[in-house]
Amino acid sequence: MSDNAEIRSRDVIKAIEGFEESISIISKNIYGQDCSISCNLKAPKEGSFELNYIFQFIGMTPMFAPVIEQLPDILSMLYDLFIKSEGKKVQKIEQNNNGSINLVGDGNTITINNYHHTYNIDNNTLKDTLNDDKLRESITKSHAPISNQSAEKVIYKNNKNKELSTITKNNYMAFNPLVETTAEDEKEMNLWVKSLSFDGKKWGFQDKSSEENFSAQIQDTGFQKTISEGESFKNGDSIIANVLIKYSDKKGKKNQYVITKVIEHIVAPTQPELTI
The missing domain is CATH 2.40.50.140 (Nucleic acid-binding proteins)
Structure with a gap:
């Protein structure tokens, strides 16, 4: 919510477009299949808005039916890794015996203790997804209400109203595209x-x-x-x-x-x- 209880419509449109693009890229990277989204917009209170998404694989085959329910949780997991790695490039991912993983960057290593292995995402796919500039650009667009200072935070919830991720002014820049030097x-x-x-x-x-x-x-x-x-x-x-x-x-x-x-x-x- 913004201080003046107003959110610009163009920022809402960017948020919708960016989120849809993000889900499509993640779905292609991980499952090799595109995902379409339908969206309903609600305004539960002044100065805020709520987007309800319905996910569906394009040309969905029965084998993909169960995994589509994982997409919101996978999105949340990726957001958590972006934030913990401070948006830096991940050069490789190491698997530890205790179930944790190491995100190895240029001169730094970050250990993730609560990584969800149940998603069956191999380390190379995970690394490439975290370094995907098109994904970073679409996520950055989805947080336009924050970057343009018309909202203080973006909260992601699943269909059970459980809060999955919260993006704020303090962490939204972790999703910025990698700077080429x-x-x-x-x-x-x-x-x-x-x-x-x-x-x-x-x-x-x-x-x-x-x-x-x-x-x-x-x-x-x-x-x-x-x-x-x-x-x-x-x-x-x-x-x-x-x-x-x-x-x-x-x-x-x-x-x-x-x-x-x-x-x-x-x-x-x-x-x-x-x-x-």
Whole structure:
């Protein structure tokens, strides 16, 4: 409820859309099947609103009938994990002998003692769901009444009116999408020249040690000058160079290479002409 006992209609609409999108994503991630929702809106008292949802799998088969009742509880469990992990990226989930699980992040581990194993969600699926940015975006939308300061909290209950989760101004930011940041590393590498064709002003190379192919800009102006002045530079040549690699923290992949200094240019031997 807001201080002025008013909730903006556009925030209510966002909350409905966000919740429906969240349930659909969770259902697809965990059960591999989409879930449709019908919603009834009530205003039990001034300055508050109540949404009653009916869940149904699209094209539901009998084998999915029992598990649809678990969706509200699974949603509550996921919300609890989001909040306890403070919205940080989960790199892996470890199973403990006492039934608890560890959410392992970058430099931190959070132990969850009351994890519900009865949902039969494997750890990789759980990890991917917690890191799913589309899910985070939809949950964030469902909490628009809080983020836009037209409500103080959102309470989730099951069909028995049991309170499952409460989202407040203190914890709603735990559902925000992961922020993509990059880390940099510069190291000396031994590279084959694979392609002289420009790809956005980049050359094609292969790392001799890992055999990984990638494109990179050469920012060594001294080396660029020797090439422009006529020094041979062709496929099959190799270079020893300092390479700046920018890693994506969000995706865990290398996303940009820059050759900052060419230490040595090794010209590939030319095959002698055969004379008969």
